[in-house]
Amino acid sequence: MNTALPNPTMPPSLSLYGVSVSSRLLLGTALYPSPKVMAESVKAAGASIVTVSVRRESARANSGMGFFELVRSLNVRVMPNTAGCRTPREAIATAHMARELFGTDWVKLEVIGNDDTLQPDLFGLLEAARALIGDGFKVFPYTTEDLIAAERLRDAGCEVLMPWAAPIGTGRGLANPYALRSLRTYFPDTPLIVDAGIGAPSHAAAAMEMGFDAVLLNTAVARAADPVRMASAFAAAIAAGRTAFEAGLMEMRDTAAPSTPVAGTPFFGLDPS
Amino acid sequence: MNTALPNPTMPPSLSLYGVSVSSRLLLGTALYPSPKVMAESVKAAGASIVTVSVRRESARANSGMGFFELVRSLNVRVMPNTAGCRTPREAIATAHMARELFGTDWVKLEVIGNDDTLQPDLFGLLEAARALIGDGFKVFPYTTEDLIAAERLRDAGCEVLMPWAAPIGTGRGLANPYALRSLRTYFPDTPLIVDAGIGAPSHAAAAMEMGFDAVLLNTAVARAADPVRMASAFAAAIAAGRTAFEAGLMEMRDTAAPSTPVAGTPFFGLDPS
Amino acid sequence: MNTALPNPTMPPSLSLYGVSVSSRLLLGTALYPSPKVMAESVKAAGASIVTVSVRRESARANSGMGFFELVRSLNVRVMPNTAGCRTPREAIATAHMARELFGTDWVKLEVIGNDDTLQPDLFGLLEAARALIGDGFKVFPYTTEDLIAAERLRDAGCEVLMPWAAPIGTGRGLANPYALRSLRTYFPDTPLIVDAGIGAPSHAAAAMEMGFDAVLLNTAVARAADPVRMASAFAAAIAAGRTAFEAGLMEMRDTAAPSTPVAGTPFFGLDPS
């Protein structure tokens, strides 16, 4: 059964704001065909952290708590986001409302600078991060591969950074592997979670092979033909990439090298004809 | 423990020459630091097929049977290769010697055309394949992504094809994804095993996501710092890639699309300031 | 005026079957909006060789010689092709008919193995090449990046090879740069013309920077919004790529290196604040 697909528990070497995390796959809760599929996908992913949001409640629907109950039943840690916020002020108020509702000081901080690319506004992001850290939040900034922004966010007190792979929902994979690699090199000790733009397990594995600490995704699972199985596929790929990173990948070579020993090749030295 | 890393058994949908195969990772037995590490890697890979060779025996060493005993103890199917053969005649005689020694009519047919790239000589390969099929062999040809050669090999009676990803031992991954994709499209029903050039689990996962049926590798595991863990990493990545292929990958997009619902975004419609 | 765009004459170092060729851009004559645009494009390209074909003549149309007159007026060398031939026999007869009609023993030899990819049938190609060389033709084989096929074609008497970049008409550029590079390395002294699949001047420049001797294209010019200007663009890009190859490209680096001298930087050593 494919939902039995691997989510190996690895040594809980990953620690986020002092919390040791067993799974290196963080999963979003949106865009699934149904709440039931969402719940099963989270289980199949073996995720220990899921992202959520706050949205305007309507007197009629009053549906918010129903969703929260469902998430609670999954026994995972929730990380509220500030998705859709266009200014530090919106993001700050949204983070506070989320902290009160979800009872956690973790926040995935998004300050969106452009409605088409949904990309981080690094200026607003830094401003909001400083304010929220002052208010006692544990900030997980959704940022780009920009080294300098990363440095300022870390100096502001962000103990974890979440650079994008590509714009949200594109599924393009690592748009700039070179820059991501240098970001990883430059922050050897800061947990780095690749967030957004991942479209296939091979993308996630590649990020983990580079040494990134975890991957956060949503669309690639929720919009798969079979989200539950896709969740298990990502879990396996992320575990594989991490294990490969720890197990030491071979060096890429320009020229071929035989695997089967050359010594003792039959007919060697005889006229090939 | 990482050797506990996933090798999920998937529905034995893969059938090679009528033999149903549970694992989609075929592993080579060469280049390991020790026979013991080789044996453990095969187990960690959950491989059900391993490749072997024949080499000149020396009166002094007389080591061949020792190796064979070890492989026998792994309870896996062996696939002898004709590595290093430069002509159809060498490959044919080598295949016959291998069949007698290993007691199997399966053969990974290599006819090497160039000592630097170790790439298949498609002309010699086709000639040797025809002869060996006439002699009752089940031929697994190590070939390139060339569509026409693939067609001729299949018409000659090869029920499985093994196109390369990149030259043996380079670990470069899929050198020509476009051509591999069209090969897969053109042979929807022929088992296609990507053989050679795979360097990282993400490469293997990418091949499986394209719909290839299995991956055969050796160097990337044997030359890893920790071959046993790397074997388990590849097993997980290949399972992940296959599952993703079956679960239906999302479409890649050019423009971003929000995952968190836009409807009900707090502060929406208010002056962002 | 852009049709005045550069087609620098470079030292006629390129020699094809003993004929010294001034332009490294070979141009096809098909798919243009009109014969007039074709003729102007050939001029703008500064091409000294154009490709042509033979097709069934109808008593009504009787249009063949009209086209030939136009091409003759361009004062370029024509290279007939065997486009669309599916077997050596068809290609051989077609080559002979073309030789009689165009009065040249040059032939761009195509033996198409697949109607979808229009890719060379390397087996039929080699067979046809051998026969035509025996009949006194100067064969320019349209082939793939396959090293071994290249070697056999050269050994059969092909003094020039024409590997593809990508399938005809796709405009994808260099689908397998790694393999093309190794082909170039392996045949340092054989003129290699990249033929088919080039979609943009940057693709052509990249091929020339690798050291390929020339580029043959058609669709990318004929199907441009403005074929004449596009022809001049390709001419400039190919000259640029060749010049860059001869002028010695810088080494690519992993880490940055300042261009402006560091010594004497103002404020250096002062507290940055």
Add this chain to the structure above:
Amino acid sequence: MNTALPNPTMPPSLSLYGVSVSSRLLLGTALYPSPKVMAESVKAAGASIVTVSVRRESARANSGMGFFELVRSLNVRVMPNTAGCRTPREAIATAHMARELFGTDWVKLEVIGNDDTLQPDLFGLLEAARALIGDGFKVFPYTTEDLIAAERLRDAGCEVLMPWAAPIGTGRGLANPYALRSLRTYFPDTPLIVDAGIGAPSHAAAAMEMGFDAVLLNTAVARAADPVRMASAFAAAIAAGRTAFEAGLMEMRDTAAPSTPVAGTPFFGLDPS
């Protein structure tokens, strides 16, 4: 002679701060084997704008004016940079010193955030840009592909933006073509000059084909084996890329399409044998 290589004058459609510029290649003046080679390279490039810097003068050397005389003799516009500045304050003072020395209010504004990657500090860059625009400078900011930073710089009064291709001196070409393409799309009317990281003419042509307005480079020319010829190669490639952009590139296709007409193919419909 290759120094005669093309630098076609195109319609002076490029206007930078109201100044119409004939050449789309901006060239740096550093790292050349000799001042003479620098001067000849600028001529071969047909550049109408070159970048310069200010550095600490020593009583002994007193060499600054000598260099300036040489540049003056080239009859090109100079654009001083603030290379090596790590803070807005350093960049601002350096820009002022440069304006006084070179007598121009144009400045290539660099605020370097990291000594390894020499990448722009977007925060310091914006701050310095605002100050210098207030002081009457025409600022050409050396920035990344970040859309939001680009928007803020433009809103601050930068009429031209200079996004990088890759870190200075790496010669890697376009590290993130996807993001560069979306930057171009998002700023259809702002002159965008790709600055830094270009290693080969094909890289420059690719940037121009995307619709970028110009390319600024230095190392790839100065560090070539033959800088003068390489300068002419880049000039031709940039002209080619621009012309291709204006002439309308063909659409890339997934599947092949014949160039030679299919209708009338000899032997068509006959049994291929």
Add this chain to the structure above:
Amino acid sequence: MQLKVFVNGEATVTSAATLAELVAQFGFAETGVATALNGDFVPRGARQSTPLAGDDKVEIVSPRQGG
């Protein structure tokens, strides 16, 4: 006395004098929603002591799916 305020972007006329009363009038469980007034967060405990004024912009949000 009646006030016109904006709740989640929609104009509403209410008799509520405080944010707490407004939340109650909408029938929301006190602990089921979070609130902001004119762009600033208002903690649950402060709703009682937060009076409403004309044209106030009130946000009332609850948990929802997120990526």
Add this chain to the structure above:
Amino acid sequence: MQLKVFVNGEATVTSAATLAELVAQFGFAETGVATALNGDFVPRGARQSTPLAGDDKVEIVSPRQGG
């Protein structure tokens, strides 16, 4: 006497006895076309001496655009 042959893939009835006559009957300039018979090239000079038989497959081609 009349023969059925295939010219460029189309069945035709002709009174031509040789390939040369056939080319002429179609009104082609002798030097404007090249010919093949049943898959093999027939040089211009050999058309006169090349008799036609029933169901012969004749190709008559001329120059055209090519890539």
Add this chain to the structure above:
Amino acid sequence: MQLKVFVNGEATVTSAATLAELVAQFGFAETGVATALNGDFVPRGARQSTPLAGDDKVEIVSPRQGG
């Protein structure tokens, strides 16, 4: 009587009259190796009936690691 043959590429002088004897003289287990003579496979069962001649090229191989 003594013959010079090449075993796995090395010149050897042997008194063996057949391939089977040669394999035995080298001390190989009959079932532990496979053989070829002058480029062609010789099955185990045929070694007995396979005489050796001067300058024969003999291959004697056994199982080994492979990729």
Add this chain to the structure above:
Amino acid sequence: MQLKVFVNGEATVTSAATLAELVAQFGFAETGVATALNGDFVPRGARQSTPLAGDDKVEIVSPRQGG
């Protein structure tokens, strides 16, 4: 009277009272260099009226190659 100042990062003892005098003492053409004092630009015309103080940091720059 003698002052210790830093010129282009190097400690120097000078008798110059103004930035203009310092530039002259170093033998620089007045128009050949540009200057900054303690991190701020000092225009050519202002050097005369710019006194030096102990430990002042002076930058004196001229045109150079740039990328």
